[in-house]
Amino acid sequence: xxxxxxxxxxxxxxxxxxxxxxxxxxxxxxxxxxxxxxxxxxxxxxxxxxxxxxxxxxxxxxxxxxxxxxxxxxxxxxxxxxxxxxxxxxxxxxxxxxxxxxxxxxxxxxxxxxxxxxxxxxxxxxxxxxxxxxxxxxxxxxxxxxxxxxxxxxxxxxxxxxxxxxxxxxxxxxxxxxxxxxxxxxxxxxxxxxxxxxxxxxxxxxxxxxxxxxxxxxxxxxxxxxxxxxxxxxxxxxxxxxxxxxxxxxxxxxxxxxxxxxxxxxxxxxxxxxxxxxxxxxxxxxxxxxxxxxxxxxxxxxxxxxxxxxxxxxxxxxxxxxxxxxxxxxxxxxxxxxxxxxxxxxxxxxxxxxxxxxxxxxxxxxxxxxxxxxxxxxxxxxxxxxxxxxxxxxxxxxxxxxxxxxxxxxxxxxxxxxxxxxxxxxxxxxxxxxxxxxxxxxxxxxxxxxxxxxxxxxxxxxxxxxxxxxxxxxxx
Amino acid sequence: xxxxxxxxxxxxxxxxxxxxxxxxxxxxxxxxxxxxxxxxxxxxxxxxxxxxxxxxxxxxxxxxxx
Numbered sequence: 001x002x003x004x005x006x007x008x009x010x011x012x013x014x015x016x017x018x019x020x021x022x023x024x025x026x027x028x029x030x031x032x033x034x035x036x037x038x039x040x041x042x043x044x045x046x047x048x049x050x051x052x053x054x055x056x057x058x059x060x061x062x063x064x065x066x067x068x069x070x071x072x073x074x075x076x077x078x079x080x081x082x083x084x085x086x087x088x089x090x091x092x093x094x095x096x097x098x099x100x101x102x103x104x105x106x107x108x109x110x111x112x113x114x115x116x117x118x119x120x121x122x123x124x125x126x127x128x129x130x131x132x133x134x135x136x137x138x139x140x141x142x143x144x145x146x147x148x149x150x151x152x153x154x155x156x157x158x159x160x161x162x163x164x165x166x167x168x169x170x171x172x173x174x175x176x177x178x179x180x181x182x183x184x185x186x187x188x189x190x191x192x193x194x195x196x197x198x199x200x201x202x203x204x205x206x207x208x209x210x211x212x213x214x215x216x217x218x219x220x221x222x223x224x225x226x227x228x229x230x231x232x233x234x235x236x237x238x239x240x241x242x243x244x245x246x247x248x249x250x251x252x253x254x255x256x257x258x259x260x261x262x263x264x265x266x267x268x269x270x271x272x273x274x275x276x277x278x279x280x281x282x283x284x285x286x287x288x289x290x291x292x293x294x295x296x297x298x299x300x301x302x303x304x305x306x307x308x309x310x311x312x313x314x315x316x317x318x319x320x321x322x323x324x325x326x327x328x329x330x331x332x333x334x335x336x337x338x339x340x341x342x343x344x345x346x347x348x349x350x351x352x353x354x355x356x357x358x359x360x361x362x363x364x365x366x367x368x369x370x371x372x373x374x375x376x377x378x379x380x381x382x383x384x385x386x387x388x389x390x391x392x393x394x395x396x397x398x399x400x401x402x403x404x405x406x407x408x409x410x411x412x413x414x415x416x417x418x419x420x421x422x423x424x425x426x427x428x429x430x431x432x433x434x435x436x437x438x439x440x441x442x443x444x445x446x447x448x449x450x451x452x453x454x455x456x457x458x459x460x461x462x463x464x465x466x467x468x469x470x471x472x473x474x475x476x
Numbered sequence: 477x478x479x480x481x482x483x484x485x486x487x488x489x490x491x492x493x494x495x496x497x498x499x500x501x502x503x504x505x506x507x508x509x510x511x512x513x514x515x516x517x518x519x520x521x522x523x524x525x526x527x528x529x530x531x532x533x534x535x536x537x538x539x540x541x542x
Contacts, residue, residue, distance in 0.1 A: 198532065198535065211531075243532075243535070245539075305514070305517060306518055306521065306522065308514070309515055309518055313511060320492075324492055324494065327492075327494045327497070328492070328493050328494055331494070331495075336497070336501075337500060339498065339501060340497065340498050340499075340500030340501040340504055341500070341504055343497060343501035343504065343505055344504050344505045344507070346491065346492045346494055347487050347505065348508070348511070352511075352515060355515070357531070360530075360531040361530030362522060362530070363522070364531065364534040364538060365534045365537060368534075396500075400499075403500060403503065420535055443540065444538060444539055445540065446535070450540060
């Protein structure tokens with residue numbers, strides 16, 4: 001092929017290895033060429049195990065030469081948010097408090113990706129304990145947006161978004177408790193999928209909020225995300241909360257036909273304070289989806305006050321006991337924005353928390369009954385505003401009030417965590433600062449196929465997802 | 477510091493043995509007043525649901541194709 005092997009999509013990379021067009025070692029070296037040139041400025045990768053990765057790549061190539069049965073991700077190098085446990089390997093969770101932590105178990109999702117033929121070469125930067133929407137990190141250094149370095153990457157899966165955008169890897173796992181997959185996907189110009197709550201096992205994954213935590217991919221396209229979801233979704237006996245729902249063939253359903261798809265655009269909440277370029281990009285994206293046969297209706301979403309109030313306390317309360325010992329013994333080990341945001345969680349009454357959880361089911365039922373009677377999917381901006389800079393959202397060093405700019409980043413993603421709905425973010429343009437804009441598509445429970453189909457059709461007709469950060473132009 | 481903030485800090489110290497680690501913690505704790513107001517506004521708007529596992533049932537009841 002002409003160009004760089006690291007520019008391939010995940011699916012194309014796996015296909016090229018399987019066909020013998022390229023070796024896994026070549027893919028790895030192409031990714032590392034980008035990493036070596038750009039990571040010192042982006043800071044997406046925080047540790048590497050190159051010898052082990054080289055050995056895995058050589059083994060993958062030997063399997064191809066030996067005509068062995070190959071998995072759907074065979075020979076594809078990956079790196080993940082540094083909170084997916086691999087027995088004996090470093091898993092810092094982005095924190096000084098776990099800078100030497102080596103778990104004794106391997107996450108089910110890692111095991112499933114390995115069984116599909118993928119391997120890892122390192123760990124990715126992230127918000128401390130997956131707790132910010134920006135990419136700030138006191139211990140390992142802030143992650144910088146490869147499209148414009150002073151700007152946020154989004155978080156908490158900051159290194160996942162930045163590394164996929166900068167072509168250090170083909171896919172990275174993120175986790176999403178309030179938007180932590182979709183936000184870095186939007187900010188870094190890649191595609192990120194938060195599955196339905198319970199769709200993917202969380203065994204061996206650092207917990208933040210057991211009611212809201214989700215595991216999912218960030219990749220170059222919706223089709224790549226579909227490939228990964230097919231591998232990682234499904235019940236896991238080691239995670240009793242994982243659903244027994246069958247896993248369909250997500251890729252097969254992505255036929256590009258959107259005739260009959262009913263799109264809803266909320267006129268309340270999601271566009272409050274939205275910036276013009278963001279709204280314009282969303283409207284242009286809707287026009288593309290309409291040309292594929294979709295229809296659009298605009299209406300007020302119900303229950304948004306309840307969703308915001310209840311959803312706003314669940315993760316804060318659930319994080320509190322996990323971190324109580326460290327908050328007593330070593331609170332200064334956290335960034336101020338981490339410990340500062342966790343602190344109020346200790347004062348929220350248990351009765352409020354039980355109310356929020358016990359009403360989650362009824363709220364979902366009422367929301368779904370009203371909304372999904374009218375439409376199949378909802379479309380919103382992933383982030384309402386043009387991206388802020390790291391400095392503008394730096395609670396640790398900024399003036400009082402910085403926290404409001406910081407929290408506004410995740411306003412549009414958090415509601416879908418309380419509702420448990422699947423949602424995907426796809427690139428749909430650039431803001432005046434050259435930073436990507438993300439389009440969020442949310443669907444019914446276990447409706448990942450539907451939102452992937454819509455996202456895939458959009459990416460058939462647009463090439464925002466294929467755009468490459470200018471910083472890579474300097475790589476030989 | 478107002479009475480509300482003093483009360484919040486005392487509650488956290490008494491129940492968890494945790495002191496405010498920094499100024500952002502104090503500022504964000506003071507914003508719990510807004511959380512209380514948000515819950516107050518919801519009073520009477522929803523019936524109490526006493527089956528805490530119903531969220532998983534709701535996912536099934538409202539899922540694609542159900």
